Amino acid sequence: MGILHLTRAVYEAIRDHGEETYPHECCGALLGRAADDGWQVEAAVRAGNTRTDSAHNRYNISPLELVKIEREARRQGLGIAGFYHSHPDHPAQWSPTDFAEAHWLGCSYVITAVSHGKATVTNSFRLEGATEEDKRFEQDTILVEDENIVLERC
């Protein structure tokens, strides 16, 4: 199991975004650096959900927006550690759709359940495997940290 290190600010930002877009799914990218045990996330970047046809249960980030997010990450000396999205009135567990559409091997996919407009559980799943054909999700441990102090283990 890998570790996803989040600052309190990033953790709250992810969850706040899900509450703001409820009853639709929110989405965004996580920028960070590889750590010995997983990812150290430095920032959460909101993205637009292009699935306006079915935003209550689908999300898609425009590739062009990802080009620009990657460009900004490079400028900051960071990489894309993963992505986040919300599940309105649905568990914080990856779905068959989440799995089918996951292609960033080694990155973490963070999901927040938003129940009746309130963020509840936030989980993270690392996309492991050597290729698209043997990919699998494995649950991360999320460590919420503030100035090297572990505030919360999720």
Place this chain on the structure above:
Amino acid sequence: MTVFIPTPLRVYAGGKDAVEIDAPTIAAVLQSLTEAHPDLRKHLFTAEGKLRAFVNLYLNDEDVRYLPAKEETAVTAADTLSIIPSIAGGN
């Protein structure tokens, strides 16, 4: 031209986030890229040699699939090619 490598594929490109490739077209650039970094090939192409459906290519800020010549589009040294796997999902 400069080819920007997405985070998950950098390990297959010597850890680099960008690679300089001198070739005349996008297709030729990808050929040279995967010759220089063979481990990238299976992540970008199917066993049949087609670009994987979830791999998006952007020439500067233009989606290659919508360019008239697509991957046969000629490129210059000043151009950039971004490789971006899709990101989508839902409950």
